[in-house]
Structures are given as structure tokens and as C-alpha cells.
Amino acid sequence: MNRYFLLLCVLVFTGCSLQPSQEDSNDATELTVATFNVSMEAQNYATDNENGTLGPQVLIAQLASGENPQIKNIAEIIQRTRPDIILLNEFDFIDNPKRGVQAFIDHYLKQPQQGREPIDYPYYFYGQVNTGLPTQFDLDNDGQSQGYGADAQGFGLYPGQYGMVLLSRYPLLRQQIRTFQRFLWSDMPNALAPVVPTTQEPFFSAEEWSSLRLSSKSHWDVPVNVNGRVIHVLASHPTPPVFDGDEDRNGRRNHDEIRFWQDYITPGKGSYIYDDRGVYGGAKNNAPFVILGDQNASPDKPGDTPSAIQQLLASPYVNSRFTPASEGGKRSWPDKDYGLHYTANWGARADYVLPSAHFTIEEGAVFWPQKGDPLYRLVEDRSRSSDHRLVWLKVALK
Template structure:
């Protein structure tokens, strides 16, 4: 393993002194039933879980947003994952963790898919087989100020300025007026989580994991929701004020923040409404480090308009081709010291582990500390 880590220095390398490595990764740890992931983590690691650990122990982010990970509402699976990551000679300790309820799998009480039932997977406030299915979590080596965090899971979709709410062909609300009035914007949640920096400052992590813009009918429910989940950040950073889940009005931080997560949208390719992600990237309050990888370049999808080295998801076998859907976008006032997508070229160290871990690739950005 030591030889592997030395070879990996040319791929991601450890964060340099005086920098903070912030990462986002959809780890693909969503399972088919409540408690299944926790049960897996109580056993010797499966090939996939071992691969997830190998990637994180090699890239060694100081703070990482994990999406696509089941939440058991007590944080037991997240704690078990952190324990596994800390083990062994290459272990990395994450003593600080943040998790909160998500809309995925949370029953809405409405028939959101219009099939006459109110208990299907598609009838949750966000799609999911059970509450917390495919949620989000933060692991951090630095203290998290959970008391100062804002979550926006309960925000109604129609409260977003300019919301692209789905409608039926006749222009009436989809799926009906009663449920449309209560639809939540977040398929999982939107978080503003402050992390305390070594010098005493604060870095705000603005985290989300919007729904894929797929599996739609003519109303375009998921495409519109994906667009508007991303649009939440554009509106918030542009000065909009939203009530958090405690009912308190919350404004965006003035400086020192990072928007991160699997946003499930590519500005050049794929099925999404591209102006949503393009508008966020173009926000004057953000900068795009345009992280790249040799693996993405080598796996270019024919016919795509976007630069393949920017891609973060390997979907060639699944239909849409490889896309850039995972992001770490620092605020414009922060100094970026480096960035990358952890996607080794074929035959490079950990290339097989990366492929075994998840269709998504970890994205990292190194920020210079003040």
C-alpha cells in the first residue's frame, strides 16, 4: 500500500501545508432496504466498500461531502464508515461528522405519481425506497459548527423565485393543486454547514444532491426539479432569503463558502435543462477550477460537446455517456491551490478500485488557508 500511495502522488497527492482539501463524491452506497448498509459495514468490507475506503484514504480530503449514502436517522452507518476509514496504517480519521434528515423516501401523503396509491417509492417528498435512502453526509477533520448550520429540506418548491413547476398539458398543476402547493424543492436537502478553520475562520459548505433529470413524463417533473434545486443556490447567492427548517430567515454567507455535491447536471451534455447548472457556474460569486483527470480524457464519449477530461461520471454503458455532474465550486474570494477529478488512467494505481467503488468520481479542490 505504501508503494501505491507514493505512485498516487502524481494523481491527487496529499494536500500541501497551508491548504484545505475539500471534496465531493457520490459513493454509490444506497441500498435496497433500511439497515442493509449498516449490516454490510458490520462485516469485512465488500469489494465495493473496500474500494470506497481505498479512494478516500488515498485522496485524503480534509472535508468530504458524501452523497448516495443511506442515512439511518441515528448516524450509525456513517459512524461505522468513519471507523473503517480510520483503521489500518493508511487510515484517515474524521472525528467530526454532519448528517440530517433528507426528503428521499419520506412519505408525502400524496399520490405524486398519479397511479391511485400514496405509498409507492415515487410518492415520497424525494424518490427513495425508505426514509434516508441515498442521502448525504459530511465527514470532516475540522470541527463542524452544527448549531450554526441551516438546512432547507422543508422549503416548498413554489417558494423559489421563478420556479419551473410542472404542469399538465392543459396547464393545471401537476399532479394536482393540493399536492403541488406542498411539493418540496429538495429531493434530499440543501445544507449550509460551517466548518471551523485552523486559524479560527469559517468555511461554509453549501451541499445538495439534486434529483437526476430523468424518468419523466411529458410534465418534465424531474428535469424541472433538478433545474430548480440547482437554481436554489443561484438565487440564494444572488440575495434571496429563504426560511430554514427552523423557520428562521437565512441569507447566504458573505464570503468563504463552497458549493459542492452531485448536482446531476452537465452544462454541455445530457438530459438536464442546462441553463440551470450553467447559470450557477457563471455566478459572479463563484469560481470554477475546472478539475480534470486523465481517466476522463481516456474514456471520452463520442459525440459529446463537453471536454471529456472534466467528466465526473462513467456512464458509457448506461446510455448518456460520461458527464460532468459532480462539483466543488469555491466562492470567488477564496484562493485555489489545486483541483482534480480522481479518475486514474487505465492501468494507473487504483484505477480498478475507482471503477469498483462508484460510477461517479471524487472531485477535490485545494484551498489556500488565510
């Protein structure tokens, strides 16, 4: 199919309530923004009998019940932190919002968890992602072309695995949303294309390289109307820079997925970027933004290829002066000076809330109660909620 025809195809954007949020009438200048990798994907819930039929129906059943212990804990964490805007990573894509994101809101968030005050998100966005999207190629060069797994556009055992959902208490400017699911990796200038170390030959064939998308899930620019001020939420979830070989194909892709935002927010550097409607260009000059998501990169990991996250944190267009922390992370990693900033129980700062320089940061934290705290039950292990922690910031426009 012609590539430029694909660029003109518009994603089906699902789910939007027409009911106004109560907060819309407030004259607030403060905003709490969060990101949370919630591990709400089918493999986390499937029984042995379901492993051969993994797909969105597994999560659908858990959302409909309102009784899944892990999802109830996730809802309680959100009710305790009460963000105005939150990105959920690893929330399987379900194209029927009533059975997907709306079911999560109705059956979990709007229900009191352990006596906490319910919370509603009248506005939300989620679209299709590249994980599990089949290709005809042997992208991991293992001699088999399976279509799914490592041979998909983004690693996934079924389409929509590890998807994303954005929840908001403020209206979304839906006609202005930009998605970059179909942007090709090869169309990024100076892309870190992987090579075979022993020969320095390209790891991907020419046909594979010209067909492979940059986003392992997707990149989104979602404008939110906060009391008349438009804030752009830049959401993504780059591939982990591991599970590959000496060619470092995942590490290089992770780098370029993060670099995408660096170019997008830097005036004059994003002209090559096109969205799924075929519109070119980066962020509008001087538009406030917040970058959200599990970036799968930590600035204290010198082995990253190379550290695009360090470059993003150093951008003059990003306010990175405040680094969220937790006592739980510090106590879990006492031998790591940077451990108090970790957001994943495997030892990394992987999840980020990065406001633009338009904002001042008033406070923030990583939700990671330490052992002995009554709330430690929410994070004791992955089965309780996730192997990641919710990260939040309270910000105000200057």
C-alpha cells in the same frame, strides 16, 4: 399539521466527536475539499431475500463487518486523496451514528486499505432527507398512490435512501448549521412548476403543489471552523433530470434545486428562503463558502431544463476558473471534448466542488485512473466503488 409548526421543528442532528483534530493546531491556509457519490444505499447490497425489506439495516450490516469490498475501495480512494472536508452522497441515513457514519469511519477509514495510511474524521454531520418520505399523493400521476418511490417527497423506496454525510477534520459550528429539508417548492419565486404539455394545465394538483418540498434530499449550510476562519459548506444532491415524462417534473425540480444555491449566495436574492428552524434569509454577505455535491447536471448538456448549472458556474460569487479533470475520463470518452471533466461513468460532469470567490484554487482533479493504471481496479465498474468519481480541490483563502 400546520406548515409553520413544521418549520419550527428542528432536525435531529446526529454525530459529533468532542475529540480535537490534530490538524486543528496547525496554522494551515490550504484546504482540500471533495465530494463523492459513493452508492452506499441498500439496493446496492441487498440480496433477493432482502429486496422486500430494504432499509438502513442493510447498510448497517455492511458497515459493521468492515469487509465489504466496495466500501473498502471507497475508503481507499478517500485515503489516497485525503480531503480535509468531504461530502458523501448516496449514503443511507442511519439515525444511530455508532451504527452509521461512525462505523464507516472506525471500520473502514481508520483501517489501512491496501497499505494506505488510515484517515480519521472527528467531526461529521448528517440529517434526515426527503427521499422515501411518504406522502398521500399520486405525485407521478400513474393512477396509484403508493406513498414511496415516485410518490414520496423525494424518490426513494424507504426513508433515508440516498442520504448525505459530511465528514470534516475541522470542527463544525453545530449551533449555526442550517438545513432546508422542509422548504416548499411553491415558496420559491418563479418556480418552474411542471405543466401538462398538451393542455398547459398544472401537472400537480393545488394540494400536491402546496405540500411538495423543493429538495429531493436536502440542502445544508454547515459552517466549519478552519483555524479560526469560518467556511460554509453548502451541500445538496438534486434529483436526476430524467425518469419523468413530457412534463419534465424532474428536470424542472433539478433546475430549481440548483437555482436555490444561486439565490442563496447572491446578495438580495435569498430573502424568501427559510430554514427548518423558520429563520429567513440567504448566506451572510461576504461569507466564504464551498458548494459541494452531485448536482446531476452537466454544462455540456444543452437539453437540461434550462441549464441552472451554467448559471451557477457563471456567478461572480463562485470561483469556477479551474475545472477538475482526469485522464481516465478523457480516455473513456474520446469523442467528447468535455469528457476529461466528466465525473460519472455514464458521461457527464455531475459532481462539483465550487468555492466562493474568496478562494484561490491551487490544484484539483477527478479521481479516475485510466485503463492500464494499477489503480484502475478501484473504478473499473460500479461494483468496485461507484458510478461516480471523487472530485477534489485544494483551495486557499485569499
